[in-house]
Amino acid sequence: MVADWESRAKAKREAILNSIPEKWRLQKIPSAQEQKDVTGAYIQQFLNEKEVAITETDAVGIAEKVAAGEWSAVDVTEAFCHRASLAHQLVNCLHETFFDAALASAKDLDEYYAKNKKTVGPLHGVPVSLKDQFHVKGVETTMGYVGWIGTFEGKPDDQRKGTYESEMVRELRALGAVLYCKTSVPHTLMTGETVNNIIGYTWNPKNRYLCSGGSSGGEGALIGLKGSPGGFGTDIGGSIRIPAAFNGLYGIRPTAGRLPYEGMANSMDGQNSILSVVGPLATTVRGLRLLTKSILSEKPWLHDPLVVDMPWRDAQEQAILDIVKSSSNKGQLSFAVMRSDGIANPQPPVARAVNMVVEALGKAGHKIIEWKPPSHQTLLDISLMTWRYDGGKDVHEAFALSGEKISPQVKMSYGDKPREQLTAAQVAANNVAKRRFQKEYLDYWNSTAQETGTGQPVDGIISPLAPYPAARPELYRYYGYSVWVNGLDYTSVVVPVTTSDKSVDKYADGYTPINDQDKEVVDCYDAELYDGAHVGVQIVGRRFTEEKMLAIAEYIGQLLGK
Known part of the structure; x- marks a missing residue:
């Protein structure tokens, strides 16, 4: 298996391209220059009017149109x-397409609807x-590793190969969803850029000089x-939130244990x-809500x-709606703003986006305080140590299956070979820390009740x-701005805010790092290079506050005119 990894990668890359019907092939792929x-008008030129109408409708709108009999599942899927x-x-x-299987599923759904005059479920x-960590029957999972081609997670003789499905895949099918493709990831999953030796580099569709994010970068770009109207990463x-922000999308990182991860491929399992954690990305907050609520059902x-x-809690969502609709002084939310973590300041477009959210909420009458938490450097050190427990043994063994080269983005964290593993005592000490x-x-968050003026800590x-x-x-x-959320296991939702503007997004004269x-x-x-790129921010809530944070994200989106 180790021999000639480049030929195996090339064959797989060509197979992905060849799975695309000839009628949908582009004659010329323009360079980024x-x-x-x-996005927008450029890709629309290759679609007919009905295809544009369907694909530019969000997940909720599609579910409604199909449920009303206005669109067929087959037309939507195609x-x-x-x-x-x-x-x-x-x-x-x-990484994978399975269009024929998807169209067959859609045909079955249309036949069910015609016979029963109702839908199979809320995602009919x-x-x-799906990110290429989900196992789907009859579809390969490589997770970007050449050595996983033709195997089940690197094991060529595993009986689950080609037959096994992840738990969430089963649930999505039961809900009426049509599964049709799996999206690209960086090999190892452990980088904010999506790159592997099979498909190469996944570019940002809004600005193809930049990355699409990672590790759910294929989801973000698609x-x-x-x-896709919505998918799971x-x-x-930061692997849901980074691609969401980089691609002008909404995305939610739920608290661990809210949505099912059972039966998915992963790095450093154990x-x-x-x-x-698994969570959705979508073009709208209501799309995120539909996907999350459906899985919980x-x-x-x-x-x-x-x-x-923990079923979906309407009350948590309604509480936010009641507050923002109220005209009394009690109808006030409170937020903290973290403009910098003290380790690295955000670049000008990101700093401007944070200010835009603060100004929109302040103008709407909500309380804003400055966030001055315990040292994020301490948390970052604790978090990064967890990914070095095994000294890189897991990821280097996966690379060794084929002998493939390691991307520079991954080598930055894992080097050329495994390092010394931590002892059980060291792991335990890190968990205590x-x-x-x-x-x-937690204590600091609670203490903000003294500053908000609402009698409650920040929302x-x-x-x-x-x-x-x-x-x-x-x-x-x-990675400090994304990793702190994972270290604390908080709920976080990304809100698209603006786009980079070379005429205004500049460092102040004399800025000193x-x-x-x-x-x-x-x-x-590089203001010129970044010009036009999406800019998003995250709104972070306490653990298990998915309903609340989705409601807040939707409200902020409305304030921003999204």
Whole structure:
């Protein structure tokens, strides 16, 4: 298996492209210099009027149209298969397509609807894309590793190969969703850029000089090009939120144990100090809500031992709606703003986006205070240690299956070979340090009740989730703005805010970096190159506040005119 990994990668890359029907192939793929932005009018030119109408409707609108009998599941599925095919050719965002199986599923759904005059479930006929960690029957899962091609997670003789499905896949099918593609990831999943030796680099469709984010970068790029109305990614250090922000989308990182991860492929499986979580990305908040609420309606806690028995809570969402609709002084939310974590300052477009959210909420009458928490450097050190427990043994063994080269983005964290593993005592000590820091942070959050004027601690924290609008290749070097949320296991929702503007997004004259880390962030800023790139921020809530944070994110989106 080790021999000639490049030929195996090339064959797989060509197979992905060849799975796209000839009628949907583009004759010429423009360079980034020729066509920087391939969203909107550019990709629309390859679609007919009905396909544009379907693919530019959000997940809720699609579910409503299909349920009303206005659109067939087959027509919807074919439109998204077409647009996803275009998206892949433009930005390299797919690992797998299974369009024939999707159209067969859609046909079955249409026949059910015609016979019973009702839908199978709330996602009836809604296409849903999946990050290439989900196992789907008859579809390969490589997770970007050449050595996983033709195997089940690197095991060539595993009986689950080709037959096994992840728990959430089963639930999505039961809800009526149409599954049709799996999206690209960086090998190992442990970088904010999506790159592997199979498909190469996944580019940002809004600005193809920049990355689409990672590790759910294929999801971000595909949904950003409206080749999917919504899909599921995972997040252990920002991997849902980074692609959401970089592609102008909404995305939610739920608390661990809210949604089912059972049966999915992963890196460093068994590292339980900071768990990877699964969550949706979509073009609208109501799309996120539909996907989340639908999965919870399947009672995933009955099938995944790590999921908490917590059905969707309308009351938590309604409480926010009641506050923002109230005209009394009690109708006031309170937020903290973290303009900097003290380690690296956000670049000018990100700082402006944070200010835009603060100003919109302040203008609407809500209370804003400055967030001055315990040291984020301490939390970052604790968090990064968890990913070095095994010294890189897991990821290096996966690379060794084929002998493939390691991307520079991953080598930055894991080097060329495994390092010394931590002892059980060291792991235990890190877990104790994490728990103590969580308690310290909790106490600080509670203390903000003295500042808000509402008698309650802040409802959420407005924060960058990366110092960049979208990073340049090989220059995503600082993860502190996303990782702190994972270290504390908080709920976080990304809200798209604006786009980079070279005429206004400039460092102040004489700006002096606060340290070497900040200097690295400053040095990679290029206002001209970033111009037009999406900029988002995250709104962070306490643990298990998914309904509340989605309601707040939707409200902020409305204030911003989204």
